[in-house]
Amino acid sequence: MYYEGKYRKKREKRQQRARSRRIFFLALILVVIFIALGMKILELEKELLAVNASLAKIQYTLKEYEESAEEAPAVETPATMTPLPTQTPAAEVQETELPVVTQSPQEASTSRKVYLTFDDGPSVYTAEILDILDEYDVKATFFVLGKDDSASIELIQDIYERGHTVGMHSYSHKYNEIYASKEAFIEDYQKIYTFLRDKVGVESFCYRFPGGSSNTISSIDMMEFADYLEEQRVTYYDWNISSGDGSSTALTVEQLKENVLKDMAGYRTAVVLLHDSGDKRSTVDALPEIIEAILAMEDTEILPIVEDTVPVQHVQRLNE
Numbered sequence: 001m002y003y004e005g006k007y008r009k010k011r012e013k014r015q016q017r018a019r020s021r022r023i024f025f026l027a028l029i030l031v032v033i034f035i036a037l038g039m040k041i042l043e044l045e046k047e048l049l050a051v052n053a054s055l056a057k058i059q060y061t062l063k064e065y066e067e068s069a070e071e072a073p074a075v076e077t078p079a080t081m082t083p084l085p086t087q088t089p090a091a092e093v094q095e096t097e098l099p100v101v102t103q104s105p106q107e108a109s110t111s112r113k114v115y116l117t118f119d120d121g122p123s124v125y126t127a128e129i130l131d132i133l134d135e136y137d138v139k140a141t142f143f144v145l146g147k148d149d150s151a152s153i154e155l156i157q158d159i160y161e162r163g164h165t166v167g168m169h170s171y172s173h174k175y176n177e178i179y180a181s182k183e184a185f186i187e188d189y190q191k192i193y194t195f196l197r198d199k200v201g202v203e204s205f206c207y208r209f210p211g212g213s214s215n216t217i218s219s220i221d222m223m224e225f226a227d228y229l230e231e232q233r234v235t236y237y238d239w240n241i242s243s244g245d246g247s248s249t250a251l252t253v254e255q256l257k258e259n260v261l262k263d264m265a266g267y268r269t270a271v272v273l274l275h276d277s278g279d280k281r282s283t284v285d286a287l288p289e290i291i292e293a294i295l296a297m298e299d300t301e302i303l304p305i306v307e308d309t310v311p312v313q314h315v316q317r318l319n320e
């Protein structure tokens with residue numbers, strides 16, 4: 001009896017140990033399954049994000065394609081007759097978060113047009129930028145401010161005479177003043193327009209809103225200002241590629257180059273935001289490499305904005 005009891009106890013202990021082991025392994029297997037499932041879910045989420053992004057890109061590209069199809073064949077329009085275009089990527093975008101567009105099959109054979117645009121000039125770097133552009137025989141667009149000193153006026157004249165486009169970027173560049181009311185916007189617009197016309201001899205046909213049409217500073221609907229520009233037969237241009245030099249002066253040449261080039265292959269029309277400003281030395285340093293890399297892309301040309309250039313605009317009218 002004693003042995004039997006002892007034996008039973010031993011057997012029970014053994015069974016208990018076996019049970020514990022089974023529970024332990026079961027738990028282990030469950031943990032492994034949970035981890036695997038978790039990883040799979042993360043992976044699927046990533047894929048879903050990628051699918052959503054491509055969907056957005058496709059929609060944008062389609063839109064761009066439809067618009068260019070609607071475009072009339074190149075007609076010489078008189079200097080002030082640029083129609084205000086109707087399209088835009090609808091998303092409210094910040095300088096650093098722009099819609100990314102991939103190439104649709106129809107676009108594969110189409111040439112790519114790249115528009116380098118420089119905001120906020122003229123500056124101490126304008127002459128250097130102009131020399132670099134000349135070196136590569138490339139024309140760009142300068143959205144200038146109302147800098148009324150003779151050196152700045154000469155620089156703007158130089159921009160124009162060397163074949164680049166002079167656009168307007170407001171007179172004062174003071175967001176809170178320009179966007180305070182429609183009257184304030186009109187007053188500033190007329191100042192920059194007449195400044196360029198009377199002092200530089202240029203009747204500009206294009207405008208870039210300070211902060212872009214999608215800026216979050218203006219409490220007034222930006223379309224009110226866009227309507228006014230349309231009445232003046234002036235087209236506003238935003239951008240779809242940002243170098244990032246507007247939000248940081250600390251970017252290296254490599255970072256600027258990367259920002260400009262990383263999504264460029266996806267665009268048929270790429271409007272690149274750069275700055276011509278005294279605190280943006282690295283933009284000047286990066287420019288030769290940026291130009292070389294763009295020119296090295298297949299079927300790609302760098303052009304100045306002209307009156308029939310399809311604009312890239314961030315904000316869309318509701319009734320369109």
Ligand SMILES: [Zn+2]
Pocket residue numbers: 119120169173210211
């Ligand atoms: Zn600016």
